[in-house]
Amino acid sequence: MANTPQAEKRIRRNDRRAAINKARVSRIRTYVKKVESAIEAGVxxxxxxxxQAAQPEMMRGVSKGVLHKNTVARKIARLAKRVKALA
Structure with a gap:
C-alpha cells in the first residue's frame, strides 16, 4: 500500500503505462504472426x-522502450532469412 501521494501517483501512472506497453507488444506480435502465416502459405x-509492414512496428517498439534493440534485430533477421528462402 502506498504511503505518500507521490507513491499513489506512481502506481496510477505505472498502471497506465503497463496497459499502453501491453497493447504495443500485442500489436507487434500480430504483425509478426502475419509474416509467419504468409511464410507458411509459401507466397x-x-x-x-x-x-515490410512489420519492420517499422518492431523498430517503434524499440524506440518506445518496450523491446530491446538486439531482440528486434534478431527477429527481423530471422524473418527476412525465412522470407528470402521462399524465393
Whole structure:
C-alpha cells in the first residue's frame, strides 16, 4: 500500500503505462504472426510485404522502450532469412 501521494501517483501512472506497453507488444506480435502465416502459405510476395509492414512496428517498439534493440534485430533477421528462402 502506498504511503505518500507521490507513491499513489506512481502506481496510477505505472498502471497506465503497463496497459499502453501491453497493447504495443500485442500489436507487434500480430504483425509478426502475419509474416509467419504468409511464410507458411509459401507466397513470397505476401511474406515480403508483411515483413515490410512489420519492420517499422518492431523498430517503434524499440524506440518506445518496450523491446530491446538486439531482440528486434534478431527477429527481423530471422524473418527476412525465412522470407528470402521462399524465393
Amino acid at each position: 513470397q510476395a505476401d511474406a515480403a510485404a508483411a515483413l
